[in-house]
Amino acid sequence: MSATxxxxxxxxxxxxxxxxxxxxxxxxxxxISIGLREGWDEEGRVFDVSEAVRTARRWMxxxxxxxxxxxxxxxxxxxxxxxxxxxxxxxGSDREPVALFTGEAVHAYLGHLPDSAIxxxxxxxxxxxxxxxxxxxxxxxxxxxxxxxxxxxxxP
Numbered sequence: 459m460s461a462t463x464x465x466x467x468x469x470x471x472x473x474x475x476x477x478x479x480x481x482x483x484x485x486x487x488x489x490i491s492i493g494l495r496e497g498w499d500e501e502g503r504v505f506d507v508s509e510a511v512r513t514a515r516r517w518m519x520x521x522x523x524x525x526x527x528x529x530x531x532x533x534x535x536x537x538x539x540x541x542x543x544x545x546x547x548x549x550g551s552d553r554e555p556v557a558l559f560t561g562e563a564v565h566a567y568l569g570h571l572p573d574s575a576i577x578x579x580x581x582x583x584x585x586x587x588x589x590x591x592x593x594x595x596x597x598x599x600x601x602x603x604x605x606x607x608x609x610x611x612x613x614p
Contacts, residue, residue, distance in 0.1 A: 481564070488600045489559065490558070492584070492588060493555070493591065494506070494555040504555060509591065513586055513591075518530065531562075532559070534558045536557075537554065538553065538554055573601065580598050
C-alpha cells in the first residue's frame, strides 16, 4: 500500500522546508494573564476559558474587518497561586483559575509595526477580556516588559 491514502497528496518531506523570506526578526512574545473568577471573593462566578476565547475572537474579527492588524495566539487555562502576610502575623494563601493568552508578534505579519502598536493592541484586547470576565486587574507581558492594567480606581 502506498504512503498516500486515496487521492490525498503525500505530505512534505524534510528537505521541503525552507525559511520563509521576510519571516526573520527579533522575537516579540507576549502574554495576557487574566483571572477567570469574577471579583475578589470565592463566591464570584467562574468563567470557562472558552468565554475568553470567544471575546478574543470577536476582537480579532472586528479589527481585521476594519482593515487593522490583530494579534493571534493560544489560550490555556491555568491556576495562579499566591501568599500574603496578614496583620496578625499569620500567612494567607489562595489560588484561582486564570486564562493565559500567549503568542508572538510574528515578524512575517506584524514586523512592520513598532512595539508601541503591539502594546496598544495588547492593552485593547486585555481591557475587552477584563470587561467580559469581570476582572479589575489584568497582567500583561511583552518582550522584556510587564505591566498591570487596573480598573479598580475608576470613578463611580
